[in-house]
Amino acid sequence: xxxxxxxxxxxxxxxxxxxxxxxxxxxxxxxxxxxxxxxxxxxxxxxxxxxxxxxxxxxxxxxxxxxxxxxxxxxxxxxxxxxxxxxxxxxxxxxxxxxxxxxxxxxxxxxxxxxxxxxxxxxxxxxxxxxxxxxxxxxxxxxxxxxxxxxxxxxxxxxxxxxxxxxxxxxxxxxxxxxxxxxxxxxxxxxxxxxxxxxxxxxxxxxxxxxxxxxxxxxxxxxxxxxxxxxxxxxxxxxxxxxxxxxxxxxxxxxxxxxxxxxxxxxxxxxxxxxxxxxxxxxxxxxxxxxxxxxxxxxxxxxxxxxxxxxxxxxxxxxxxxxxxxxxxxxxxxxxxxxxxxxxxxxxxxxxxxxxxxxxxxxxxxxxxxxxxxxxxxxxxxxxxxxxxxxxxxxxxxxxxxxxxxxxxxxxxxxxxxxxxxxxxxxxxxxxxxx
DNA sequence: TCTGGGGTCCTAGGACCC
DNA sequence: TCTGGGGTCCTAGGACCC
Numbered sequence: 238x239x240x241x242x243x244x245x246x247x248x249x250x251x252x253x254x255x256x257x258x259x260x261x262x263x264x265x266x267x268x269x270x271x272x273x274x275x276x277x278x279x280x281x282x283x284x285x286x287x288x289x290x291x292x293x294x295x296x297x298x299x300x301x302x303x304x305x306x307x308x309x310x311x312x313x314x315x316x317x318x319x320x321x322x323x324x325x326x327x328x329x330x331x332x333x334x335x336x337x338x339x340x341x342x343x344x345x346x347x348x349x350x351x352x353x354x355x356x357x358x359x360x361x362x363x364x365x366x367x368x369x370x371x372x373x374x375x376x377x378x379x380x381x382x383x384x385x386x387x388x389x390x391x392x393x394x395x396x397x398x399x400x401x402x403x404x405x406x407x408x409x410x411x412x413x414x415x416x417x418x419x420x421x422x423x424x425x426x427x428x429x430x431x432x433x434x435x436x437x438x439x440x441x442x443x444x445x446x447x448x449x450x451x452x453x454x455x456x457x458x459x460x461x462x463x464x465x466x467x468x469x470x471x472x473x474x475x476x477x478x479x480x481x482x483x484x485x486x487x488x489x490x491x492x493x494x495x496x497x498x499x500x501x502x503x504x505x506x507x508x509x510x511x512x513x514x515x516x517x518x519x520x521x522x523x524x525x526x527x528x529x530x531x532x533x534x535x536x537x538x539x540x541x542x543x544x545x546x547x548x549x550x551x552x553x554x555x556x557x558x559x560x561x562x563x564x565x566x567x568x569x570x571x572x573x574x575x576x577x578x579x580x581x582x583x584x585x586x587x588x589x590x591x592x593x594x595x596x597x598x599x600x601x602x603x604x605x606x607x608x609x610x611x612x613x614x615x616x617x618x619x620x621x622x623x624x625x626x627x628x629x630x631x632x633x634x635x636x637x638x639x640x641x642x643x644x645x646x647x648x649x650x651x652x653x654x655x656x657x658x659x660x661x662x663x664x665x666x667x668x669x670x671x672x
Numbered sequence: 673t674c675t676g677g678g679g680t681c682c683t684a685g686g687a688c689c690c
Numbered sequence: 691t692c693t694g695g696g697g698t699c700c701t702a703g704g705a706c707c708c
Contacts, residue, residue, distance in 0.1 A: 270676035277676070277708095295674040311676090338708050434706050467682065467706080494678055501673095543675060589677090 239479035240346040241383040244327040247371045249340035250278035253319045254309055256369035257659045265306045269294050272498050272651045273310055281395055310652040318660045322368045330360045333485045345483045354409045376409040380481045381474035384431040386410040422450040432471040489527045495519040496589025500651040503585050510572055512648045514639035516590040517571040521564040524592055530560035531592035536574035538588040549583035560596055563615050568636055
C-alpha cells in the first residue's frame with residue numbers, strides 16, 4: 238500500500254529569520270515580497286493580528302507602532318540555504334524524497350517498518366535541533382491525505398481545541414480507525430484540501446459540500462462531469478486511492494521566467510534595456526542549470542494596474558533561429574522584443590522575460606554551414622562565466638547591456654529591511670561570544 | 673507614495689489534415 | 691426534410707499551487 242509523509246516548515250521564511258534573531262520569537266513578524274510589497278510569510282502572532290497572506294505592507298505597517306509588528310525584506314539566499322539543510326535531514330524519514338517547494342517535501346514511506354508516528358517525531362526533533370526550524374509532519378495513504386494530515390498537525394498545534402491534542406506537530410491519518418478519520422475530515426473545511434482553491438470551494442459549498450468528508454463521499458463520475466478530471470482525482474485521493482505518484486527526480490521546467498516590479502516607475506528605454514538584459518541573463522542561468530535550450534523568448538512590460546494614468550501592457554514573442562542557452566543570444570532577442578513594443582510616455586512598473594518551448598540541450602539539430610567550433614566555444618564561455626559567478630558572486634561577469642553600475646539602476650529592487658546572509662556570506666556570519 | 677514571483681495542468685474552440 | 695468521420699496541433703483562458 239502506498240504511504241506518504243509531508244514535512245513542511247512552519248511559517249518558513251519567518252522561522253529562518255528567527256533562527257538568527259531569537260529576540261523575534263513571540264513577536265508578530267512578516268517577511269515581505271520583493272520591493273517590500275506584500276506579506277508572503279507570517280508568524281503565528283502576525284496571523285493573530287488578522288494580517289492576510291499577500292497583504293500590502295503599506296496597509297499593515299501601522300501595526301508596527303500599535304503591536305510591535307516587524308517587517309523584514311525577503312532574503313531568498315538565506316532561505317534557500319536553510320531549505321537545503323532542512324531537506325537533507327527530512328530525507329532520513331524514508332527511502333525516496335520529492336522536494337515539492339522551498340519548505341515542503343514528500344517522503345515515500347511504503348515499506349518503512351516500525352512506528353511511523355514515533356519515527357516522524359524523532360525526525361522533527363532532529364530538524365529543530367540541527368537547523369532551528371520548527372516543522373509539521375503529516376502522514377497519509379495518498380499525497381493529498383498526507384497534505385491534509387500536515388495541515389491538521391500544524392493547526393492542532395497552533396489552535397488548541399481545533400483537533401485532538403495528540404495530532405499536534407505530527408499527524409498520522411493512516412493509523413486512524415475509520416470512524417476517527419471521518420470525525421477529523423468532517424471537522425475540516427473543504428477549502429483546506431490540496432487542489433481545492435477559492436473558486437471551487439465556493440462552488441462546492443453552494444452545493445452543500447462543506448467539509449472534506451462531504452467531498453470524499455462524492456461520486457467521482459459526478460465530480461468529473463460537473464467540475465473536472467482534476468477534482469475527480471482529488472476525490473479519489475481522499476478516498477485513499479493513490480493517483481499522484483512521488484516524483485523523486487525533478488522534471489525539467491517547460492518554461493523559465495524572470496520578472497520584477499521596479500522600485501519606482503521607469504519611462505525611458507535605456508533603463509528598460511538594462512532591466513530586460515538582466516532578467517534574460519538570470520533566466521539563461523536557470524536554463525543552463527537544467528541543461529535545456531530555449532526556442533523562443535517572451536518579453537513584457539506594463540504600467541501599474543493600481544494607479545491612475547495611461548495604461549500600457551504589451552508583450553512580444555521573439556523566435557530564435559535555433560534553440561540556445563547562450564546569454565548573449567537570449568539577451569539580444571529580449572532587447573529586440575522590447576524595442577518592438579516600447580512606447581515612450583508610460584510609467585512602467587514591471588517587466589519580465591520568459592524563456593519558452595524549452596528542450597533538452599542534448600537534442601541538437603545539426604545544420605549545414607554553421608561552424609560547430611564556434612558553438613562549442615560559446616558553451617565553454619558560458620560554463621566559465623557560470624563558474625566565476627558561482628564562486629565570486631552573482632553578476633561578477635555580465636553583459637554590459639545590463640548596466641555597469643548597480644548604483645545607477647533606477648529600477649533596482651527596494652529591500653529596506655534586508656537581514657544579513659548569515660549562512661551564505663563570510664562577512665555576515667554570526668559570531669558566538671562567551672560572556 | 674505604497675500591491676511579488678514562478679510555475680503546472682486542463683479545456684474549449686478554431687484551423688487544418690485525410 | 692436530409693450535408694461524414696476521425697484525427698492533430700495550437701492558443702487563450704481558467705484554475706490551482708507555493
